[in-house]
Amino acid sequence: MGTRTISVVENILDANDRIAQANQELFDSTKTFAINFMASPGAGKTSVILRTVQYLNSRYRMAGVDGDVATTIDADRMAAIGIPAVQINTGGTCHLDAVMLSGALPKIELSEVDLLIIENVGNLICPASFKLGSHLDVLIASVPEGDDKPYKYPKMYRGVKATLLNKIDLLPYLDFDVEYFRKGVEVLNPGLAFFQISAKTGDGFEAYIDWLRNQIDVYLERA
């Protein structure tokens, strides 16, 4: 019996995308706005999130999902400031995908949550390939990573709605060309929101939080 070739018209990650869609429908059914924060390890995801939560805590009911290869350090840090958090240990996998997230969602009382903060695994490569079903995807870049990252990891900058450039308190000490960085981001993702912040000093947070609050309020129909 000979070999024959049959043509197959399928996108490889369709299954993930379908589950991401189901996650979003679940969020919509409870009117929960889901934000997915992505960044490389050490960009300051947890610090940015903790400061963000402090700004928004009195306005929204919040919960968190933390993705990490191992440990519950990040979920513990959220819990310590009063945000119920679920840790997903990916056991070596370098990103969260829609299936992992859907497995964590039953542990959260979504009907009592206005804002769900998802902290993805620290990685600039594959979180971009796996949709989660979040309403807003945010990339946190940081000054010590260097200004060439949009040129080296173009995909990461394409799928997001906002980029936060963190650790701007280090700009005087490092050769980081903000305009070169920004130009790279702008080419890949024209019109995306761009904020320069420092999670350490709080610089730049007001403009970013105003923008974020607006995104959430429009969704929650509070604007």
Next chain:
Amino acid sequence: MHELPFVESVLKITVEQAQQAKAKRVVGVNLVIGDLSSMVDESVQFYWDIVSEGTIAEGAKLHFKRLPVVFQCKDCGTKYQLDGKHLACPKCGSTHVAIVGGDEAHFESIEIE
């Protein structure tokens, strides 16, 4: 490591398609992968050999058609590829550009017996 869920998805679709076609076994899988998809061919094949064990796709060879990341200038229409340093149009210098290729991650065909 992100290749694993990707490979599991490839296997699931391959087995479904092969069963529908009443195949005895799958000898080859032809995939189209853009360079923006961040998949490493060797890594995909490595996981494939493990997860396809015991299925009708066991031993099938994966073939990759790699597609480069292609930009197109919205001002002068030039199509070009990235050199890793510059994103702007090499012809007119415009940064008013769009990515028109490189995101692909889909099947083309499978070879069955």
